[in-house]
Amino acid sequence: MSIDKISLSNFRNIKNVSFSLHDKLNFISGANASGKTSLLESLYFISTGRSFRSRRIENIIKRDEKITEFILFALIRESTHYSELHKVGIKKSTVLPTQIKINQETVKTASTLAKLSPIILIEPLSFELINGAPKQRRQFLDWGVFHVEQKFSYDWNNYLNCLKQRNSLLRNAKIDDVLLNVWDKKIAEFGEIVHQQRIAYFESFAAHLKEYLSFFSINDNIKVSYYKGWEKNKNLFDVLKITQKKDIERKFTQAGPHRADIKVSVFSQSASENLSRGQQKLLVVSMYLAQIQTLYKEFGKQAVVLIDDIAAELDDKNLNLVFTKLRVLNSQIIVTVLNEGIIERISSEFNDYKMFHVEHGLVKTIE
Secondary structure (H helix, E strand, C coil): CEEEEEEEEEECCEEEEEEECCCCEEEEECCCCCCHHHHHHHHHHHHHCCCCCCCCHHHHECCCCCCCEEEEEEEEECCCCCCCEEEEEEEEECCCCCEEEECCEECCCHHHHHHHCCEEEECHHHHHCCCCCHHHHHHHHHHHHHHHCCCHHHHHHHHHHHHHHHHHHHCCCCCCHHHHHHHHHHHHHHHHHHHHHHHHHHHHHHHHHHHHHHHHCCCCCEEEEEECCCCCCCCHHHHHHHCHHHHHHHCCCCCCHHHCEEEEEECCEEHHHHCCHHHHHHHHHHHHHHHHHHHHHHHCCCCEEEEECHHHCCCHHHHHHHHHHHHHCCCEEEEEECCCCHHHHCCCCCCCCEEEEEECCEEEEEC
16 A cells, blocks of 8 residues: 555644655655654554554644644555555544544544554654563554454454453452353453464564564574463463462463563573664564565555654664665655755665655655
8 A cells, every 4th residue: 555645734733734655765854843753643643543652632733722623634545556546534623523534434443544554653662672561562463463364353352351351350359250260261262363363473474574684684593482471382261270369369360362472582582682772773673674574475465664763773784774675665665864865875776756855844845
């Protein structure tokens, strides 16, 4: 997929802007606080129905006491190989319900948007993927599973609902053993399904990641594995029975796919202890590239890739290597940079792209 055109009204510091994107490579330049990250945020919002910077709608609407809403509109091409365009619009307000429309038809859930337009964001916080909490790596994995497994969202939400009920029961002074057994069975049922969906995707992802790790020559001893959230050779129902007493004591469920993780190690030790900061950044980039490649090669889906200020994270050599791989991806890429000097830092082979400049919330195309 690709985003052909986007229009913004009263979004952050941008009053009214509309521009068309290149279907492959786009650079958005501008000084800090000029609005370039806000443009990335708008592209992310039109594809997911949410922001990656704030949960408060008041922070996103342009600051003006008379303005109570922002509006986004985009033309989204389902595949860069086909001509079908989808008209997508979002209106967010502090006083009225959210409105989402695709081809002039109202959409009730943002997940419908996400299915239509897979979008990956690589920003400074993304580089905490290795050292951050397991939840961040679960979300990374589940992004891919969501886009290839039609029932994953349904199964995962059912699992979370059952988990909530079991944890609520565990917090009671007197526990109903019959009811606890009922929730154990339901959690085990949905938990095993979620695990199978995740492991199937992870195996494809791991194969592509291996190729990128070799290309970037980071470290031959890096091991990336999937931990399902409970003991490897046991089924979830049996584990829930084994841990039931401790679960009652601690008043929460200790085993299950909500504890899953992607384990990254070097010589069986934490990657952060054995890799330099630069190597860790390349490893994270490799993981995102493998995610994009898995989606396309294995499942025929294209993603839009948003990258916020990657030039500040990598030296010239590694920046060139990353853009060499980005260029051959079958994806639309939008990158924010401080200035147009990015072109001088990467290979001269990059001659098919669009460059935009943002200043005081205004966008102009640089020819």
